[in-house]
Amino acid sequence: MARMKFICDSERCIECNSCATACKNENEVPWGVNRRRVVTVNDGVVGQEKTISVACMHCSDAPCMAVCPVDCFYRTDEGVVLHDKDTCIGCGYCAYACPFGAPQFPASGTFGLRGKMDKCTFCAGGPEENGSKAEFEKYGRNRLAEGKLPACAEMCSTKALLGGDGDVVADIFRTRVIHRGKGSEVWGWGTAYGKGQSEATTPNGKKS
Amino acid sequence: MRPALLLAACAALLTACGEPDQTKTSGNTNRADTPPMQGTKNGYAEAGWTAGNQGSWENQIRARGQHQNEYLKTN
Numbered sequence: 214m215a216r217m218k219f220i221c222d223s224e225r226c227i228e229c230n231s232c233a234t235a236c237k238n239e240n241e242v243p244w245g246v247n248r249r250r251v252v253t254v255n256d257g258v259v260g261q262e263k264t265i266s267v268a269c270m271h272c273s274d275a276p277c278m279a280v281c282p283v284d285c286f287y288r289t290d291e292g293v294v295l296h297d298k299d300t301c302i303g304c305g306y307c308a309y310a311c312p313f314g315a316p317q318f319p320a321s322g323t324f325g326l327r328g329k330m331d332k333c334t335f336c337a338g339g340p341e342e343n344g345s346k347a348e349f350e351k352y353g354r355n356r357l358a359e360g361k362l363p364a365c366a367e368m369c370s371t372k373a374l375l376g377g378d379g380d381v382v383a384d385i386f387r388t389r390v391i392h393r394g395k396g397s398e399v400w401g402w403g404t405a406y407g408k409g410q411s412e413a414t415t416p417n418g419k420k421s
Numbered sequence: 422m423r424p425a426l427l428l429a430a431c432a433a434l435l436t437a438c439g440e441p442d443q444t445k446t447s448g449n450t451n452r453a454d455t456p457p458m459q460g461t462k463n464g465y466a467e468a469g470w471t472a473g474n475q476g477s478w479e480n481q482i483r484a485r486g487q488h489q490n491e492y493l494k495t496n
Binding site (some may be wrong): 214271287289290291295337339340342343344345354355357358359360361367368369372376377378382384385388389392411 | 453454455456457458459460461463464465466467468469476479481482483485486487488489490491492
């Protein structure tokens, strides 16, 4: 089996934040911790605005694993990067090392004491027994052990966010790109409102 | 008797000069995490696959992944 991977299609993401909401709900993520976020670049610039959903990318060569002084990270056979909160000391090195800002630290106490690191688990829980209460309280749901995929990807309304077996996800994305083409065929006036009579017969081929 | 006692004292003293074993094993790390293909007993597992069977779990995950492929639904 290939590794578990996420991919977010920036042409489809409509910034609805349902992935972040699904994640929060499914894993009962506390306030101040966002395992998944929706990021928009070129906000408001017509034709250049792009939105993607970002969480832990479960890197094959994860920098968080490399810098962790207590070695609390581990990688499963499915390629999911997980960590042990019993070992984590909340130092924050992983947050500096991660290029995606995936590691999150719940602030608690009067002085904003930094707690144990929390991040996306690909809905695969943690070291505790699969589906146990202890696992849920520390890491959230273990949907992989239930034969399901991450809630964020399964809840995505436009299927911009795909998650699962890397081969399957890549095939889906490839099929999509082949079918839809790129540039002005993907979005724009013609796509939204239909082409005029003359345009319909003679495509202008302009790219966005 | 005396040499034996001396040897025992030396062994006890040298023990303090040693260091604990830091070898990574499944006992002192988290690498022994139960793989998801072993399933769960929380009652929310999807039907149609056999817990503990790697192939069955992989097929389930692949089939589930194809639910994200709308081209299989609409075209």
